[in-house]
Amino acid sequence: MKGQSPPEESEIQPANLVPSLNAIVQENGLNPKNLTVALKAGRPGHIEVGERQSILVYDGEKGAIWHVPSLRELFRGTRPPPADMEQYPKEYCPYFYFIEQHFLTFCAGNGDRTDQEMEEVYSTLRRRPDGRSVGTIHDFMWQISALLLGRNILSEAEFDALIGALVRSTRKWSQRPVSRNYVAYLRKTFEGAPGRD
Numbered sequence: 001m002k003g004q005s006p007p008e009e010s011e012i013q014p015a016n017l018v019p020s021l022n023a024i025v026q027e028n029g030l031n032p033k034n035l036t037v038a039l040k041a042g043r044p045g046h047i048e049v050g051e052r053q054s055i056l057v058y059d060g061e062k063g064a065i066w067h068v069p070s071l072r073e074l075f076r077g078t079r080p081p082p083a084d085m086e087q088y089p090k091e092y093c094p095y096f097y098f099i100e101q102h103f104l105t106f107c108a109g110n111g112d113r114t115d116q117e118m119e120e121v122y123s124t125l126r127r128r129p130d131g132r133s134v135g136t137i138h139d140f141m142w143q144i145s146a147l148l149l150g151r152n153i154l155s156e157a158e159f160d161a162l163i164g165a166l167v168r169s170t171r172k173w174s175q176r177p178v179s180r181n182y183v184a185y186l187r188k189t190f191e192g193a194p195g196r197d
Contacts, residue, residue: 018074021066021150024057028064035151037102037143038063039109047109052139055146066150071129071142074149081161086168095148095162100186102144106137112183113137115174119167126163 017025017032025032038058039047050056055066068074082089088096107113113121121138124131125145133139149159173181 016151016153018076018150020068021057021147024064024066028062030057030062030064031059032151034059035147036060037140037147039106039140047106049136049140049143052133052142055143057147066147068143068146068150071125071146071149072156074146075156075159076149076153077155079155079158081155081158085161086165088165092162095152095154096165098148099141099144099162099166101190103141104183104186104190106140107183110136112180115170115179115182116177118182119170119174122163122167122170126160126167129159 021035022032024030025035035057036059038056040050040056041047053068055068056063057066082092085092103113103118117135117137120134121141124134124138125141129142129145133142145159145163148154154162170182173179173185175181
């Protein structure tokens with residue numbers, strides 16, 4: 001997050017939720033402001049991501065499955081992205097934080113991912129949002145992207161620019177043949193932020 005403190009969670013209004021997610025929230029009494037993607041416990045020391053299109057959304061107390069056939073169906077509006085997206089503009093920081101905090105949760109359960117692996121994952125999400133899976137971390141990041149788009153009004157161009165900034169970030173930290181600098185940087189940034197554990 002370019003050395004910035006993680007932002008406070010933005011206000012999520014039910015009116016911002018896509019209809020399919022809003023229906024799940026209403027039917028199950030979920031708090032729309034606290035929605036995250038939950039991971040399932042697998043064998044000891046391992047967490048699992050279920051079927052990519054069946055997302056376990058969780059509000060800290062209750063969970064429910066949200067079926068998402070396509071990321072492309074979740075794009076809303078035609079707003080262009082800011083020209084300085086690679087600088088993590090302040091109004092987009094909650095979106096970067098949402099994605100990257102979930103990524104750290106995955107790493108805590110399944111081990112740190114390499115910079116090269118995350119560059120591939122983000123590049124695939126950007127180029128082919130609904131393309132075939134390139135692995136478990138890709139499936140999880142697809143689910144995170146779906147929930148991000150389901151909670152917030154973002155255009156395809158904004159999503160493309162947002163994920164493009166993450167591609168550039170992983171590329172910046174990458175050292176051949178294998179490195180884990182991106183995850184180390186995120187962990188240090190988020191752990192050192194005021195008001196965060």
